[in-house]
Amino acid sequence: MRRALSANPGLRLLLCALLAVLVRPSCASVAPAPAGTRIVIFHSNDVHSKIDNFAKVAAIIGAERKSGADVFFFSAGDNFAGDPVVDQADPPGGPMMELLDRLGLDVLCLGNHEFDYGLEILRKFPARIPMVSANIEAPPDALPALRPWVTLNTKAGIKIVVFGLIQIETGNGLPSTHPDKIRGLRFSEPLAKALEMKGLRSAAQVMIGLTHIGHEQDLLLAKQMPELDVIIGGHSHTRVDPAESVNGVLVAQAGGDNAFLGRIDLLIENGRVVEKKGRLIDLSQVRDEDETIKAMIAKFHQNPALARVIAKAPLEISGKHALGSLMTDAIRQVHGLDIAFHNNGGIRLNRLPQTITLHDVYTLDPFGNQIVEIVMTPAEIRSLIKNSWERKNDIDLQVSGMTYTVRTDGAYQIRDIRLNNPDGSPLAEDRTYKVGLSSFIASSYSFSHRDPGRSLYTTTADDLIRYLESGIDLGMYRDVRRAFSEKPPEASRN
Numbered sequence: 001m002r003r004a005l006s007a008n009p010g011l012r013l014l015l016c017a018l019l020a021v022l023v024r025p026s027c028a029s030v031a032p033a034p035a036g037t038r039i040v041i042f043h044s045n046d047v048h049s050k051i052d053n054f055a056k057v058a059a060i061i062g063a064e065r066k067s068g069a070d071v072f073f074f075s076a077g078d079n080f081a082g083d084p085v086v087d088q089a090d091p092p093g094g095p096m097m098e099l100l101d102r103l104g105l106d107v108l109c110l111g112n113h114e115f116d117y118g119l120e121i122l123r124k125f126p127a128r129i130p131m132v133s134a135n136i137e138a139p140p141d142a143l144p145a146l147r148p149w150v151t152l153n154t155k156a157g158i159k160i161v162v163f164g165l166i167q168i169e170t171g172n173g174l175p176s177t178h179p180d181k182i183r184g185l186r187f188s189e190p191l192a193k194a195l196e197m198k199g200l201r202s203a204a205q206v207m208i209g210l211t212h213i214g215h216e217q218d219l220l221l222a223k224q225m226p227e228l229d230v231i232i233g234g235h236s237h238t239r240v241d242p243a244e245s246v247n248g249v250l251v252a253q254a255g256g257d258n259a260f261l262g263r264i265d266l267l268i269e270n271g272r273v274v275e276k277k278g279r280l281i282d283l284s285q286v287r288d289e290d291e292t293i294k295a296m297i298a299k300f301h302q303n304p305a306l307a308r309v310i311a312k313a314p315l316e317i318s319g320k321h322a323l324g325s326l327m328t329d330a331i332r333q334v335h336g337l338d339i340a341f342h343n344n345g346g347i348r349l350n351r352l353p354q355t356i357t358l359h360d361v362y363t364l365d366p367f368g369n370q371i372v373e374i375v376m377t378p379a380e381i382r383s384l385i386k387n388s389w390e391r392k393n394d395i396d397l398q399v400s401g402m403t404y405t406v407r408t409d410g411a412y413q414i415r416d417i418r419l420n421n422p423d424g425s426p427l428a429e430d431r432t433y434k435v436g437l438s439s440f441i442a443s444s445y446s447f448s449h450r451d452p453g454r455s456l457y458t459t460t461a462d463d464l465i466r467y468l469e470s471g472i473d474l475g476m477y478r479d480v481r482r483a484f485s486e487k488p489p490e491a492s493r494n
Helices: 002-007 009-028 054-065 094-102 190-195 198-203 215-224 291-300 320-335 358-364 378-392 439-444 460-469 489-493
Strands: 037-044 070-075 107-109 149-153 159-166 206-212 230-232 244-246 249-252 260-269 272-282 309-312 339-343 355-357 370-376 397-400 403-408 414-420 433-438 454-459 483-486
Touching (some): 037 230, 054 260, 159 198, 215 230, 215 249, 230 260, 309 460, 320 339, 320 460, 339 439, 358 460
Parallel strands (some): 037 070, 230 249
Antiparallel strands (some): 260 272, 309 355, 403 414
16 A cells, blocks of 8 residues: 555545545644743742742642743742741741742742841842842842842743832831841832833833732732733732733732742743733642652751740630730730730731640741830820821731720721720820830831830740740630720711
């Protein structure tokens, strides 16, 4: 047959045509492979020292790299602060930095909690991983790896430009970290700085904003900057699944605490993005793990000191008000103060178990802020509470040694602040009180105080450990609340 076909070209053509007709139905059911370059970007944000799922992350990324696609891994910030396995390591953050290096992280947008250990520790981040943030200005020796943007290249030579942004507080223009940790750095408004990046569009086929400014700000950025192909965000711990298309820009974020891994797929044809989509991978449903990374994580967990039991409670202590009351009681009792405050943002657990270990305490309070004592009048205390309320139009400060009520109008504007002793009587307006604050509050909140204050040279976590070990009755923290807000009845009905 082979010889006959070669001798009769006409017959060969006829048989080929018949064969094409016969196989057409089965071939039509298979979609043709898309032309162009396929890019896969995995992303995480607000991991907060939660390393246990990284073995699953490594398995997912490793499998995709074997597929032949161009694969990248981005972090949108806040890898530190949240688990003592990382935060109490030597050096602090060491396990996280080592794991991200082994995972092949391609670019890191600095988040506010990247600074929690100080610039000296941040400089220990693997030098091969670029740090991006366009709205940070730093002396060259402060953060040598920092740059406004970075350009990545695919195997086919497609250029991906990635710029970073970090959030700043409206009150002081600084990220939400201890001001002493970012001394020497300058910060500018992120959205305004982002608009200065528009010129990068002409230098790349793909343009990405890797941000740590929160989801609402990411949506504003997408509306103002359609030049972007993708925004990968962090800071607000928002689960965006699937990724949203806003003004033609794909906006993504992967929740927090390393519970989800984000995945973005891009298709590039003729030098432009023609398809883009994003989704989240629920890591609790993933079974495959990278054995090398799993072994590294197990080794990092081998710290028996963190398992030491320091107290047992008759019930779980849960919620910001109960936990904040416990933490402020510790500050006040250990130092013999009249009043103590602690901000909600510094309470990093939702509950303490009945058996409380050192690991639990350092997870609840990972920041290492020192206690500052300031002598204050009731008027000055009101100015502190007012500033804390105006940050989010909500209760922000937990308290010991007194209670307070913020009374507002229907627009959440403060009408007055009532200060009471624990027995319900008003604070004496003609006397002063010894007030304990974390150094973060003392440095970051704007409030009146004639007394400059003094450090007591212990941390909030140190005080909590001493207080728990003293054998106090933890049953008192059931349903406790000391900070309240009230709106007028007519506003509550609207």
